[in-house]
Amino acid sequence: MNPAARTGGWQRPGFLQARGGRLTMDGLDLVGLAEERGTPLLVYSEARLRSVARRMLGAFRQRHAHTTLCFASKACSAPRVLGLLRDEGLALEVNSGGELFKGLTAGFAPEQIVFNGVAKSREELAAALAPPIKAINVDGLDELARLVETAERCGRRANVALRLVPGVESATSAGNRTGSEATKFGLAAHELPEALAILRRAPEQLALVGVHAHIGSQIGDPALFRQSARSVMRLVSELQADLGQAVQHVNLGGGFAIPYVHEAAGAAQASAEQGGLFREEARPEAIADAVVPEIRAALGQQVELLFEPGRSLVGEAAVLLSRVEAGKRRDGRDWLVVDAGYNVLIESLAYKWYYQALTANRLDEAESADFRLVGPLCDSGDAFHDVEGEALLDGLLAREPALEGQRTLLESALVRLPRLRRLAAGTGVGDLVAFLDVGAYAYDQLTANNGRPRPEVGLIAADGGYAPMRRRDSLPDLLANELL
Ligand SMILES: Cc1ncc(COP(=O)(O)O)c(C=O)c1O
CATH class of the missing domain: 3.20.20.10 (Alanine racemase)
Structure with missing residues (x-):
C-alpha cells in the first residue's frame, strides 16, 4: 500500500502530522511524550480547541449575530477545557447539578448556563x-x-x-x-x-x-x-x-x-x-x-x-496514546493487545463507536497489515471490533444456513465495527497505537475498571508546551471513597 495514501487522510496541517515517521500534535512529538508521561495518555490541543470554537462561533454569528453557543459540558468537563472555551466566548450547557457546579467553578456566570x-x-x-x-x-x-x-x-x-x-x-x-x-x-x-x-x-x-x-x-x-x-x-x-x-x-x-x-x-x-x-x-x-x-x-x-x-467542539482535539503490551496469533490472524480498552474509550463498547487507530511510531512504514485490536480488560468484549455483533451473525447463520446468501446484508446490519484494523505491518509489543478524535465523551466516562488507574490527561498549550490537566490515578486513588 502506498504509505502516502495510508497516512495522508488523517493528517491535519499544523495540528496532527507525521514527522520522521512519528505522530506529532501541534508540533510536539507524541511518541516521546508517551515515553515520558506513560500510557494510556489522553492529549488535548489548546490551539485546536480554540480555533474550532472561534470558527464555529464566527460561522453562526455571521449568519445570525444574536447567537449563543452553550458548550455541552458532558462532552468534556475538564476545568481547563471549560475555562478556555469560556475565554473564547462560549456559554455552557449542563445536565446535572454536578456539571452546574463544575461550570460555575470554571468561571461561567449563572446567566451563561442552561440546564x-x-x-x-x-x-x-x-x-x-x-x-x-x-x-x-x-x-x-x-x-x-x-x-x-x-x-x-x-x-x-x-x-x-x-x-x-x-x-x-x-x-x-x-x-x-x-x-x-x-x-x-x-x-x-x-x-x-x-x-x-x-x-x-x-x-x-x-x-x-x-x-x-x-x-x-x-x-x-x-x-x-x-x-x-x-x-x-x-x-x-x-x-x-x-x-x-x-x-x-x-x-x-x-x-x-x-x-x-x-x-x-x-x-x-x-x-x-x-x-x-x-x-x-x-x-x-x-x-x-x-x-x-x-x-x-x-x-x-x-x-x-x-x-x-459538544462533540463538534472537542471531539477532534484529542488523541489517546496506548502501548501494545502483547501480541497473539489466533484464527490465522495477528492480534494486538493495547493498554487502553473501554475503561478509557467506553463508547467503543456502549455505542460501538469507531475511533481510527494508527501506529504512532511507524508512520513511515511502507507495508501495512490487518490486526484484531483489543484492550487489556478481563472480558472478550473489550475489543475494537464488534464481538457481540459478530457472534449474533455467526449464531444466526449457524441456525439458518439458508441465510448465507444474505451474509453481506446481515453483516452490515448486525456487525457495527470493522473486524480488523489496518496498521503498519511491523506493529508489535512496545509500539504505540494512537486513537484519533477521542476528545468527546471519553474524559467524563473514564473508569478504574479492573483496578486500572484512570489515565493522565494533558493539554498541549498554545505555546506548544505540555502540561497535565488531570493526573493519573495513583494506587491509593483506587481506594478513594472506600470505607475500610
Ligand atoms: C440536550 C443536549 N444538548 C446537547 C448535547 C450535545 O450533543 P453533541 O455532543 O452531539 O453536540 C447533548 C448530548 O447528549 C444533549 O443531550
Whole structure:
C-alpha cells in the first residue's frame, strides 16, 4: 500500500502530522511524550480547541449575530477545557447539578448556563435558582410542577425554556436519537396545554424565556436541523398565541457530526462502521444556513438563537496514546493487545463507536497489515471490533444456513465495527497505537475498571508546551471513597 495514501487522510496541517515517521500534535512529538508521561495518555490541543470554537462561533454569528453557543459540558468537563472555551466566548450547557457546579467553578456566570436533564432533583433545581441561571430546559410536567414548588420555597423566579419534541427521526445510532416521542425526552404535544396551564398559574415562580429541542448526536444532515427548527417554530407560534407573550430565545441543541474516518485507503476496513455514520460531518455554516432563515421568518432578527454543541467542539482535539503490551496469533490472524480498552474509550463498547487507530511510531512504514485490536480488560468484549455483533451473525447463520446468501446484508446490519484494523505491518509489543478524535465523551466516562488507574490527561498549550490537566490515578486513588 502506498504509505502516502495510508497516512495522508488523517493528517491535519499544523495540528496532527507525521514527522520522521512519528505522530506529532501541534508540533510536539507524541511518541516521546508517551515515553515520558506513560500510557494510556489522553492529549488535548489548546490551539485546536480554540480555533474550532472561534470558527464555529464566527460561522453562526455571521449568519445570525444574536447567537449563543452553550458548550455541552458532558462532552468534556475538564476545568481547563471549560475555562478556555469560556475565554473564547462560549456559554455552557449542563445536565446535572454536578456539571452546574463544575461550570460555575470554571468561571461561567449563572446567566451563561442552561440546564438539561430528564430527572432533575429538587436540590438540583434549587442550585439552578441561586441565583437563577439563563434557562432551565424543563423536560416534563412533573419537573415543571416541582420547579414551581422549588422556586416558591427559594423565593426565586425560574427562567424556563420548554424542551419540545420536534418529531425528528435522526439518522444516527439508536442510543443517540433524542428527537421523537419514541424517546424519553421533552414535552410531547399532548402535554403542552397542561404545561401552559402551569405557567399561567405560577407567574411569580416561572418566567417562560425560551424553547428547546435536541435531536441527537452525530447528525450530519443539515436538513434534519431545518426540520427540527420548522417543527419548533410551529409549536412556538401556538405557545405564544396561547400565552400572549413572545419567547426570547430558541435553543436547537447540539448534535453536529464530525468525521471519524479520514483516509480514503481505509475505506475497506471501515466499511462496517454503522453505514457511514462515522463519515458524516455537519459544518456549522451548513447548519446555520439551514435553520437561521426558518427562525427569522417566524420570530424576526432580534430573537436569540442558542445551540449546544459538544462533540463538534472537542471531539477532534484529542488523541489517546496506548502501548501494545502483547501480541497473539489466533484464527490465522495477528492480534494486538493495547493498554487502553473501554475503561478509557467506553463508547467503543456502549455505542460501538469507531475511533481510527494508527501506529504512532511507524508512520513511515511502507507495508501495512490487518490486526484484531483489543484492550487489556478481563472480558472478550473489550475489543475494537464488534464481538457481540459478530457472534449474533455467526449464531444466526449457524441456525439458518439458508441465510448465507444474505451474509453481506446481515453483516452490515448486525456487525457495527470493522473486524480488523489496518496498521503498519511491523506493529508489535512496545509500539504505540494512537486513537484519533477521542476528545468527546471519553474524559467524563473514564473508569478504574479492573483496578486500572484512570489515565493522565494533558493539554498541549498554545505555546506548544505540555502540561497535565488531570493526573493519573495513583494506587491509593483506587481506594478513594472506600470505607475500610
Ligand atoms: C440536550 C443536549 N444538548 C446537547 C448535547 C450535545 O450533543 P453533541 O455532543 O452531539 O453536540 C447533548 C448530548 O447528549 C444533549 O443531550
